Amino acid sequence: IKDVIADNFLQQILxxxxxxxxxxxxxxxxxxxxxxxxxxxxxxxxAPGANIGEGIGVFEATHGTAPGFAGKNRVNxxxxxxxxxxxxxxxxxxxxxxxxxxxxxxxxxxxxxxFDLARLREAIRAPKRKVDPHDKQDVQQQxxxxxxxxxxxxxxxxxxxxxxxxxx
Numbered sequence: 001i002k003d004v005i006a007d008n009f010l011q012q013i014l015x016x017x018x019x020x021x022x023x024x025x026x027x028x029x030x031x032x033x034x035x036x037x038x039x040x041x042x043x044x045x046x047a048p049g050a051n052i053g054e055g056i057g058v059f060e061a062t063h064g065t066a067p068g069f070a071g072k073n074r075v076n077x078x079x080x081x082x083x084x085x086x087x088x089x090x091x092x093x094x095x096x097x098x099x100x101x102x103x104x105x106x107x108x109x110x111x112x113x114x115f116d117l118a119r120l121r122e123a124i125r126a127p128k129r130k131v132d133p134h135d136k137q138d139v140q141q142q143x144x145x146x147x148x149x150x151x152x153x154x155x156x157x158x159x160x161x162x163x164x165x166x167x168x
Contacts, residue, residue: 006025006029006032006033009033010032010033010036013033013036013037014036014037014040017037017040034047034049034062035063038062042078042116042117043076043116043117044061044062044063044079045075045076045078045079045114045116045117046076046078046079046082046116046117047062047079047082048061048062048079048082048083048085048086049061049062049063049079049083050083050086050087050090052090057087057090059083059084059086059087059090060080060083061079061080061083062079063079073154073155073156073157074115074154074155075114075116075155076114076116076117076155076158077155077158077159078104078114078117078158081100081104081159081162082100082104084100085097085100085101085104088100099166100162100166102165102166102168103161103162103163103164103165103166104162104165105165106165106166106168107158107161107162107165110161110165111147111149111150111151112150112151112153112157112158112161113143113147113150113151113152113153113158114152114153114154114155114158115143115152118142118143118146118147118150118152140152
């Protein structure tokens with residue numbers, strides 16, 4: 001067990017994340033830390049969440065839901081999919097959990113991405129013009145600029161791609 005001051009810990013976890021497995025902290029510090037760590041692996045759209053106690057586990061998207069996007073087929077379901085993977089592993093269904101990991105990894109490796117995943121590259125290669133995030137054609141063009149050969153997927157498409165890539 002390491003007792004660390006929160007601001008110093010944030011630096012340590014970003015510079016040497018492999019030194020930590022479990023983090024126990026207060027809610028506010030946990031919010032900052034989880035967002036920073038999620039950014040390193042793809043953002044809150046792909047980061048799973050779990051609250052585990054004695055004999056009980058609750059598995060959920062890292063930062064809840066996005067009710068404003070409900071039914072619009074636009075958000076990344078990765079956080080929920082990977083939370084389900086953690087739940088399956090927690091209850092001992094490791095083969096099913098491994099299939100989910102394989103499906104997600106192969107989908108991303110195949111450049112089948114939701115827009116939030118592609119935008120991670122924006123810091124490396126900024127778009128030439130402002131993109132309307134509500135215009136699918138604008139989003140697809142920016143995606144192609146950021147990651148050549150990438151295919152833009154919505155919520156359902158990403159889920160279907162994960163399932164189809166479980167057999168790869």
